[in-house]
Amino acid sequence: IHPTGKLFVLSDGEGKHATVELSEPLEEEISGVVEVVGRVTNQATIMCMSYVQFREDKSPFDLEIYNEALKIIHEFPEYFPFS
Amino acid sequence: GEGRALPGGADGPAGPSQRIRSQNIVPCTVSQLLAAEQVDETFRIRDVEISQVTVMGIIRHAEKAPTNILYKVDDMTAAPMDVRQWVDTDEAGSENVVVPPGTYVKVAGHLRSFQNKKSLVAFKIMPLENMNEFTTHMLEIVNTHMILRKNLMSASRVPQSFSSTGIGDVGGYGGGGGLPVNGLTAHQSQVLNLIKNCPVPEGMSLQELKVQLHNMSMSTIKQAVEFLSSEGHIYSTVDDDHYKSTDAE
Numbered sequence: 001i002h003p004t005g006k007l008f009v010l011s012d013g014e015g016k017h018a019t020v021e022l023s024e025p026l027e028e029e030i031s032g033v034v035e036v037v038g039r040v041t042n043q044a045t046i047m048c049m050s051y052v053q054f055r056e057d058k059s060p061f062d063l064e065i066y067n068e069a070l071k072i073i074h075e076f077p078e079y080f081p082f083s
Numbered sequence: 084g085e086g087r088a089l090p091g092g093a094d095g096p097a098g099p100s101q102r103i104r105s106q107n108i109v110p111c112t113v114s115q116l117l118a119a120e121q122v123d124e125t126f127r128i129r130d131v132e133i134s135q136v137t138v139m140g141i142i143r144h145a146e147k148a149p150t151n152i153l154y155k156v157d158d159m160t161a162a163p164m165d166v167r168q169w170v171d172t173d174e175a176g177s178e179n180v181v182v183p184p185g186t187y188v189k190v191a192g193h194l195r196s197f198q199n200k201k202s203l204v205a206f207k208i209m210p211l212e213n214m215n216e217f218t219t220h221m222l223e224i225v226n227t228h229m230i231l232r233k234n235l236m237s238a239s240r241v242p243q244s245f246s247s248t249g250i251g252d253v254g255g256y257g258g259g260g261g262l263p264v265n266g267l268t269a270h271q272s273q274v275l276n277l278i279k280n281c282p283v284p285e286g287m288s289l290q291e292l293k294v295q296l297h298n299m300s301m302s303t304i305k306q307a308v309e310f311l312s313s314e315g316h317i318y319s320t321v322d323d324d325h326y327k328s329t330d331a332e
Contacts, residue, residue, distance in 0.1 A: 033214070037159065052141060052185060052187075054187075054214045055187070055211070055212065055213075055214060056214070058212045058213055059212070059213040059214075059215060061214045061215060062215055062218065062297055062298075065215070065218055065297050065298075066215075066217075066218045069218045069221050069222050070221075072221075072222060072225060073221050073222075073224075073225055076225045076229070078129070079224065079225045079228040079229055079232075080112060080160070080221065080224055080225050081112065081114045081115060081118065081160065082114060082160050082161075083114040083117060083118065083160065083161045
């Protein structure tokens with residue numbers, strides 16, 4: 001997380017990094033697995049519209065398998081449509 | 084009671100059109116529900132009849148009224164969907180507790196359409212304690228719809244026997260493996276598919292199945308393998324830990 005709190009870097013299930021920009025600085029400490037909803041910018045960063053921290057108090061979230069699942073659902077748009 | 088996930092299947096002998104009865108509870112995306120076509124009282128997603136569904140998403144909004152709670156549930160495949168949960172006004176306790184926005188939940192309910200607007204009437208809303216269930220849900224959606232559609236399309240398919248093991252696998256909504264389709268639960272189908280697609284001559288080992296199926300316990304995998312083996316879908320090869328499919332290519 002950048003010191004200004006307006007930028008943080010995420011690492012995905014394949015170890016690739018993405019930069020997330022916020023319009024307002026973070027008002028809380030975030031850690032662990034975060035789901036960001038936002039728009040991709042021309043500079044290949046994500047302009048964050050909302051984010052949520054995943055619960056990992058009972059079980060850790062398997063990010064690698066989630067990544068694999070994502071690939072699968074994109075292979076089958078007829079069974080997993082995005083309208 | 085909770086015994087709603089009954090095996091769906093052909094309604095009897097012959098008949099070129101095998102309807103999958105909507106007795107199954109089908110995992111769906113909100114986008115699928117919105118796209119479902121309605122003919123009279125029935126909804127269809129790509130010709131597959133649906134009635135009871137599960138969706139998983141995050142609560143964006145919650146509004147409490149005297150007799151019901153109206154949530155807006157967002158699974159990012161479409162705009163948030165209205166989910167209504169009726170409240171038992173006589174019963175104090177958990178039914179009246181509103182799940183706060185920002186919580187990921189699993190919703191089980193009936194699809195409804197009123198004045199061309201789709202919504203769900205929930206009989207169960209459960210906050211997710213393990214986010215890996217979300218991953219499972221996504222995969223189950225693809226798997227279930229694919230299997231249901233395939234069953235519809237193969238009109239000459241002989242109805243498979245339904246074993247009580249398949250129904251026994253259905254225990255509440257936390258497990259996620261409880262949709263018996265064509266006699267096989269989602270767990271059994273997953274195990275069978277992996278074994279079918281294994282190119283190795285000695286077949287797929289139990290260890291390899293465990294590696295591929297992260298969120299399935301070894302005992303669930305073993306149960307699935309025993310069932311599939313007893314039904315003749317797979318056979319053991321070099322030892323009891325290795326299996327091949329009987330209709331591998």
